[in-house]
Amino acid sequence: MNVLKKSLMVIISMVAVSATAQIGIGPQPTQPNQPASNDCIAQKDLQDIASHFSQFSNIAGKEFCNDNSQTWHLLSSMMFMKRTAFDSNMVKSKDDLFSGKFASDWYGYFIGRIDDISVVQSCPKGVIAYVQPMFGKTMSVCPAALTDSFSSLDRASVFMHEARHIDGYPHVTCSKGPRAGIQGACDTKISDTGSYAVTVETYAQLAKYAQGLSPALKAYAKSSSVVYADEAFENPVKINRTEQLMMLTADLNFNVMNTATLKVDKLGQAPTAGRIFKRAQHMVLIPTDRTQNARYVFARNEGEIKQSAGDMMTEYNAQPVAQKENLMDVHNGAQFTARIYKNSVKFTCDPKSPTTQDVNMPAGSIAAALIYPNGYDRAAKVAHITTETGDVFEIGCQGTTAYLKPSTLRLDQKYSRMYKVAGVTFGLNQNGDLFNVEPNRSTVLNLNLPSKVIEIAPFQSYEFFD
Ligand SMILES: [Zn+2]
Incomplete structure (x- = not known):
């Protein structure tokens, strides 16, 4: 992104406000109980990702293994979206936590809206990624999101959130509640199915229906889903x-x-x-x-x-x-x-x-x-x-x-x-x-x-x- 464009930048999407940064994080693919193959991405998977995101073409010639680089964190998050399997019958919740509207084919949803990923040098406190729909389908990712203290699970949820912004759904400043006064930290109501609704739904889906995730990561995703539901909406979200x-x-x-x-x-x-x-x-x-x-x-x-x-x-x-x-x-x-x-x-x-x-x-x-x-x-x-x-x-x-x-x-x-x-x-x-x-x-x-x-x-x- 050139300097001029940057100066015009409007932060449409503010996913993590420090306080809310509990958005926490989740699963690292390097947990000992997970297969070692999670630490490498196969060449055919890389080629598939590069067929949409041409920026990765130059590394698609062989498998890519965890080197703790920003590229690794980006790619492993996309692999998390491609590979995480869910139960075949995902029943809606009786409250507002899970409608299933964003339940199928996360990676397909993501590449349907985002064509390019740009790692930016620095971001304001609390911002971990954003898109600028008026300028195109680029998702900008902040360096803080691309370290070991974030997980593929969190990044997958963030990527889905950002993809939703390509359809519109800008945030508002919270007028009350935990995030009162914080710009871009709320949506009006969860039934509007904006980006924070996507955040709640993706975490809820991981917590309830993901296959092969550790119980601790599921527990983490469960709490994260509720935190966003409680804090990122002007109108209260119903949770039983x-x-x-x-x-x-x-x-x-x-x-x-x-x-x-x-x-x-x-x-x-x-x-x-x-x-x-x-x-x-x-x-x-x-x-x-x-x-x-x-x-x-x-x-x-x-x-x-x-x-x-x-x-x-x-x-x-x-x-x-x-x-x-x-x-x-x-x-x-x-x-x-x-x-x-x-x-x-x-x-x-x-x-x-x-x-x-x-x-x-x-x-x-x-x-x-x-x-x-x-x-x-x-x-x-x-x-x-x-x-x-x-x-x-x-x-x-x-x-x-x-x-x-x-x-x-x-x-x-x-x-x-x-x-x-x-x-x-x-x-x-x-x-x-x-x-x-x-x-x-x-x-x-x-x-x-x-x-x-x-x-x-x-x-x-x-x-x-x-
Ligand atoms: Zn957003």
Whole structure:
């Protein structure tokens, strides 16, 4: 793309807004349980791709193996679209998650709309690919999308999203919700079948009907589908779901509790103990053993995925252990993020900018954890942190300026965690006792679990997937 054209560029398609970058990612073809052939693309497949995308003609003379190059990531994503098989009978969901409108022949859909792929040098924060339908059928892909921290599964979903823009369907600025004020981050309603509807549908299809995908990748795709459905539409998307309280116990079991009946069911095992924070519908584990990486974690024995749980965790994982030990918790909202360290908080206050701001804890106060007495809300402008001594501070962003101040909230326990789930507020104190927290009292819950609760989080199940 020449400079002149670039200067005229309008970003029609903004797929990943940092906060929403949970769009996450998925499957890398290099997982040990997958056949090695996924690490090479056969010559006949390359020739087929080059017959449409002539830019690959010069490499179509022999097989192409994973060299972690941008070209590899592009080609392997197209192979993912060509090769992923789905169940023959893909039943629609009873809610808005899956209509099947984009279910057949993803690669055919893609090449029906995109003729050329251009890797651009840099993109604004949050943008991973875009098209400019007025200039033609070129899809521009940002370098951030072409690394190992993205997966072919995510790129396939992004490519389908961009292809849909060739038919029209520009985005709007979100007027409310988690992405309020973010340009190009919403469609009006999912029934319009625009690009974000394609995103929801492709992830839902992968989660429910893909053959040969690992359970962890399917779980990842499931959450991604729901995140887009929840965040990228002006009109609410109907999802039939149940919210329960997840409890991780010291014997490394994930359990869920029905908030009305207090009935507890075991879900699966955790790989290790640690702090868990929510990244929209995803759960991210910061292991107590700081030599281990922070990563996505799945509660139903789905296993793990390779991909990074976001830029903040990529940065964390690269730090020396002594530095890692200062990180106590993470708030992942769509409007702001906050990394809670013992003596300071690192904020991002502008969803469109990677700029961070550090605010120190008051002298003598050591931050311990985030609590969400009103529930974890990706649209929220404020959050609360507790200290080792049980004090509570409010944190947030006033415009794009971070602040930290004493909270008016008074708690009856030294809570290390608090969430409102399905209308009920639960608190976990520093001794591992779980409480039902009400305005003027709290009641300890005797759940007769075989081992202490060490972490809690909201946990949703969906009629279509679960
Ligand atoms: Zn778009």
